[in-house]
Amino acid sequence: MNLDKQKSDCADIPGCVRRLSNGERLFLGSIQSNVAMAARIVGDVSEKYLLHAINAARRMHPLLGAKVIFDDQHDAWFSTDNVPETILRTVPRTSETQWVDEIQREHTMPFKLETGPLIRFVLVYSSQISELIEFSNHGICDGIALANLIRDILVFYAEPAKEIKVIEPPLSTGYLQRDEGPSSSKSIGEDAINNLNLQWRKSPHYFSQEDFIEIHKAYWEKMQHGIVLLQLDPEETSTLVAKCRENGVTVISATTAAFLAAYQDAIGPFPEDRSIVGIPYDLRRRLSENVGNAFCLFVGALLFPFAYDQKKSLWENCQEIHSIIQKDIEMLNTTSPEIGLFDPTLIDACFSFAPLMQFVPEAFKRTDNLSAFARDTKNIAFMLSDSRKNRAPAILNTNLGHLNYPETYGDLRLDRMLFVPPAVRLVPLILGGVGVSNRLVFSLNYIEQVKDNGPSPTENMIQIRNRALEYLGFPEKANDRAI
Template structure:
């Protein structure tokens, strides 16, 4: 494995100690997109997998040690060089957090997820992933929480598949799947006036930033994250369909010329407008994440990493037209964007990496948790720097926040059975945000489909928000043709 700096006389600072850069093994430098999620308090993606059979904790831990070798980013930490570039490294990384608890209820996974998602990852010690096994002798729930900077939803699917595969067959030959920078697999863009203007804007912003930059660390991130989760609690409402119901919906969608994903997204949008009111103007748009591995111009293995594009486009549900006509319009727009590999929402402009740290993880939260900015000297100085360029960018970016972000992994093409173990159900939880009304995560295995509607619920509102989200889920079920599945429960 190469070393950082390629022979240049650079250095890194780790826990207050300076080291020569060439003493550290590294994988590659983080992209600005990956840095967007490094310090943010709500930048985790999670997967809950219900597994039938009696799982051995000892065998699962042994399989995990091998899986972390297969997928290097899952076992990586972050090293910063003198210029505050961030590098993935597998040198002297701690073992991932793993705990086992006895299963006492079918919904216990939510309590564990709510607890674990509040705990910040420390990028400089790594790894940025943790595991909870909720165990019984007949069925168990495996909860995996991971920082979005190193993975996406399909990464968690591949990780869990490989973990169970090695658990079943630990003597098999292991192939290391090297992480990639997904931008290298996209077609090179041609000249456009928009790209030229963006380069000019970011060039000016960088010059202003570099006159008075701020360098954030784990202590700063912990202060913001703790303050954020003192105000909010992670919550979710599930839309679940059994195999027969999924097949029925699929048949109807095919007759209407739309995908299940497009139909579910349209149903949640109109349900939200029925229950919570119309989206405000800037929220009448969607970001639709999609898997770049399936669409890259060069073949990409089942790599563990952040490999998503996300087109942003305007969409308004037309209440004068039938539901299925609206779903067809949405389906056409989504597939047009994906076919063009439209990923501009997820590709960040040529900003300085530390500018990206400040904007995505600190400037955007200044008004949400102002009390956090008294916790460290660095945050105090930054908070008081009211004319800092990142604050004006944050103000403008609020008008770009969409009303809906649907992250649908679709039907999974992975085995359901691993020896005497069987995957019964998977639930995907993408990154959430208090500024996005609809954060959806979809996944289907064995024709058992689950969409999560997840959100940070303000603690001072009790369960009022959850009550509204349950109504939205129930109304979405009506539009999809399943009114009898309405329930007063959020999950289960």
């Protein structure tokens, strides 16, 4: 559906941008689905000029200044009406790893979905080197959108008088006629979905901003987002790219295979029914129609069975993964094409609330909506949520690839980017990769309990990262540090 039709449908909603797709709505209410991008910048960053650049980017990209309005039918709409100013928090830079602490801090602060905005910025500042952090609700953007936004902000920083051209956020469903979301690898079928919707509508539950905030607080009081980095310098990046080309594969295929092998060495093999690989990919590069550098959620996602074969070499495993990925992406395959058929309010219940009922039961006593939902134990949303638990993939690997951005912006230099996708409890390996200024960085993301006397998962993740470096041909880079 085109944007003009979307806007006419929500003519009664002030500042309406468009309706949310079910894929966007799935991520909107999930407290585990925030995404971050950190850019390391060399030079003395002016907070005043940076805020001016961020506000210019906000005028360029409507979803930077959006909130969500739920109508009387519980449909969700992006709106820019009366949204508060963009937040830029500046803190002194005390170490090279402080940006991780700031991302962890941001995770503890819920977005107010019905107030907005749904993105915040942090400048970890020193006069020589700073990190600019974008921290966003995943419902309004993907990794490429965040990366492009860094570039846009730096361009406006260097050119304050640059003309601002609004880029409206398209719906991916308008191009694929399907909706994306992390569901099962098997199609459910339209008749089955219609039946699930009928069951849901007999006993529906509708959630509010207050409900979301209570779940968010309870979860992030217990948990913390952990990060381990694999960083390659320009020469090492060139070496890896050359090896991949020599073997007819891509970096994403190589890193997927290497981390699967490393996990198997460090922890043990995955159960047969969990040997699933998930690969999100950017639709902007794959469509024949140019949608521009739109800031929105505009991704496809592959989900396919694959078990690393230790009898074969790393590169043989890579070639098998590469063959599957290339074939599916060429066909624009994506997981859960049927998710758009679900009642959107069932999406809220199944993906955002039901999965956490056992984990944070205390939160479900804090509002009337949550309490009523918790008592309705035979609700179809709980059944659907339980059915997904054993079908989570072993690895989710998002590589944004090499981004051909300028390295200098006035008197600033972009040194590297660090992409931090969501960490999900049920997925053991979650990778986010991005290459700029000839540097490739992958983050390995995981969840750990804040107050836990048991062994920290960080040691295992460092061991997995080090073993992956060995598989990729860089054993000398193994170390005992996370960052």
